[in-house]
Amino acid sequence: MGKTFAEKVLGKAAGEPVSAGQVVIVEPHFCMSHDNAAPIWGTFEKIGVKKVWKPDHLVFILDHAIPAPTDKHAENHMKIRQVVKEQGIRYFYDVTSKGGVCHQIMCEEGFALPGLIVVGSDSHTCTYGAFGTFSTGIGRSEMAATWATGQIWFRVPESMKITVTGKFKKGVSAKDLILKIAGDIKADGADYMSIEFHGPAIEEMSLSERMTLCNMGIEVGAKNAVCPPDQKVLDFIKPIAKTDQWEAIWADDDAVYAKELHYDLGDLVPAVAKPHTVDNYAPIDEVKGTPIHQAFLGSCTNARIEDLRLAAGILKGKEVAVRTIVLPASWTVYRQALEEGLIEVFLDAGCVIVNPGCGPCMGNHEGILAPGETCISTANRNFKGRMGNKDSFIYLASPMTVAASALKGEISDPREVL
Amino acid sequence: MEKKILRGRAWVFGDDVDTDLIYHNKYLAETDPKKMPQYSFEYYPGKENFAKEVKEGDFIVAGTNFGCGSSREHAVYCLKYAGIPVVLAESFSRIYYRNAINNGYPVLFVNGLSQAIKDGKIKDGDELEVDLEKGEIKDITNGNSFHGDAVADLEMDIMKAGGLIEYLKEKAAGK
Known part of the structure; x- marks a missing residue:
């Protein structure tokens, strides 16, 4: 076995x-x-x-x-x-x-x-x-x-x-x-x-x-x-x-x-986790049009260069309708985004760039929400009060969905702007 | 751990009570466990006054996956130092469970608790009797009773020592 x-x-x-x-x-x-x-x-x-x-x-x-x-x-x-x-x-x-x-x-x-x-x-x-x-x-x-x-x-x-x-x-x-x-x-x-x-x-x-x-x-x-x-x-x-102590180890084919x-990836659609639990799944069609006050592109989940490229691809040459916080996951990512011209795209679009760290994701600093506000975020948790205010709402989504939503000021389907 | 039967009031919560709800991020810089109870459940709907109203000896009663989310031990300390003798839940998140054991804080897996809470068979303010050794819980207010699982050996040893740090000290001293 x-x-x-x-x-x-x-x-x-x-x-x-x-x-x-x-x-x-x-x-x-x-x-x-x-x-x-x-x-x-x-x-x-x-x-x-x-x-x-x-x-x-x-x-x-x-x-x-x-x-x-x-x-x-x-x-x-x-x-x-x-x-x-x-x-x-x-x-x-x-x-x-x-x-x-x-x-x-x-x-x-x-x-x-x-x-x-x-x-x-x-x-x-x-x-x-x-x-x-x-x-x-x-x-x-x-x-x-x-x-x-x-x-x-x-x-x-x-x-x-x-x-x-x-x-x-x-x-x-x-x-x-x-x-x-x-x-x-x-x-x-x-x-x-x-x-x-x-x-x-x-x-x-x-x-x-x-x-x-x-x-x-x-x-x-x-x-x-x-x-x-x-x-x-x-x-x-x-x-x-x-x-050099590492070793490539993987499960046996007949593991139990x-x-x-x-x-099947082909069955998937853009989606969100609705407030206030990560398992509160909804396909984008169900939540499209929900007004937002902030968009957050950051965290250990989705703030690498690949994520920033996807978001920048949507934001390029356009302007965001709500305050949008961009947080590259590291200074290496930040530097690469600079070199690729992504930071310029974000700045031109009206985004705020903050330093790599955990701040906004967990309501420590840099992006706390006000009562009644809604944020769409690329992070991993949407627990009640996670971003610093118990009367606020967090939707979790992909970098593309967050970027598309930032443009419209409401939760939006990225397929419509790609 | 004391052998006697514990008696106290129930504070009843639902499923998936996350660590942000138990103890919010914004107080994470606090490092003194005894100062943590004042922030317990500050954001939990309907339980905002918990920290003010909780009495030593009260119980936490919850459904499945209690303590999901972060690895913060504040979520254990804020209940332990509020004088809550044990958390009763149908299940616990892995990290919360380990944090509890490692701090010598008893948690009990209680069968069927999630549904019982939803059906109103155990309610806020009910008077409970808890026998930790046997894992038996009796709701004195309405006569319902529940049964919990015993804790495994290694975990019990750590808990009996008063937590992981105490356990290691005892081992180092050759006890």
Whole structure:
């Protein structure tokens, strides 16, 4: 009987064959923390250990509230800089033009590698599955414990196999697929599970699109989500890999799955998740014409160069009807968008460009909504109050749908402007 | 964990109660767990006064997928330090469950709770009796009873130690 991806990776790390349901204790390769490295350090100190287990395996990336919007945030950042110095943390991305949204940096900078176990004190750590990484979000206490011991326990998850075939029609993209999946299986549809994406359509997708899919694995409750480490992944990671410890691992053909689903991309249409849950799916026809007050093109889900190109393609030579915030996922993406003339397109269209970070997506700063306002967003969560006001409304959509909606000031079908 | 039967009032919530609703993003910079209860459920419709009105010993009662969303532990601390002895839900999101265990905070998976809430079989303000060891819940107000699942061994060890950090300290001390 074959093994799933999760069984193989966790089995390798545990040093013995394992099956779903077993509890294993393993050593993760990289441990990522963002601004919450500060409180994690506080917990770490309580354990009574003086040094972190391996300072070269910790990655700190400031992104949640940068540059610091309040003195409290500034204090946390200061604490982190102290810890980096005292502990000799090798990988630290401060508030500089080398940084960006933590998950984007982890992938751009060669930390997300096939077959590695990577944990992060952020729920969207599952994004790295796009590179064949077993990556999952953990809490702060658990991260502190991992810094101290280099060990973490996992229950080997059951797996869900999602096979994807066909081709996207015009105006449809990976975001529309994952919103449809969330709508179908619901917010707890993959609770505790490992989601594996299979099929020719996944292999045809760019790494950026795969990141969009894996990023939202947590929105259906998954422990991790993963795509095959194919040639596209290997070509990308080889020149940038931060370690040579990786290994391309994939599920056996005869692996056993708790659930199997199939999607044909040709069946999909542009779609949204309506307020206030990610699984509140609606095809664009149902919500077209809904007035909006803000459009947001950003987040770890959809703010890579590929996403900005799609949006710019729609906005070029036109003007937005509502305030539109563009947030490239990293300064590398920002720079490339500058070089390609996309930033100029956004500025000409009347958009506001903000620095890479998490600000607007989680209502920290840079784009909080007023009571009664509606935002269409490329992010991954539309929970009530997510963007800072409990009486506001968030629709999640693809970069193309967000751009088309920004132009009209109401939720719009991108197929009509392409 | 105490053995005695707990008694308190129910605060009843629906399915998919997300971490933003339990503890909003805007207070994430707070690092003192004891200051977190004042922000609990600030954005939850109909529960805006929860933080002011909750009493030590009250219970959280919810449907499926409680604590979905973010990995923030604030969503555990804000209930733990409000004196809520246990969260009763039909199911929990993976990260919330781990965060609870790792902080020595009991959560109980209770069969059929989601439908019971929808059917009005357990309501806000009902007086509950909870036997944590046996996983039994009795609604004294209307006589309905519910049954929860026992926690697995490793999790129970961590919880009994008072959380992951305490558990590691005990292990290091060779207990």
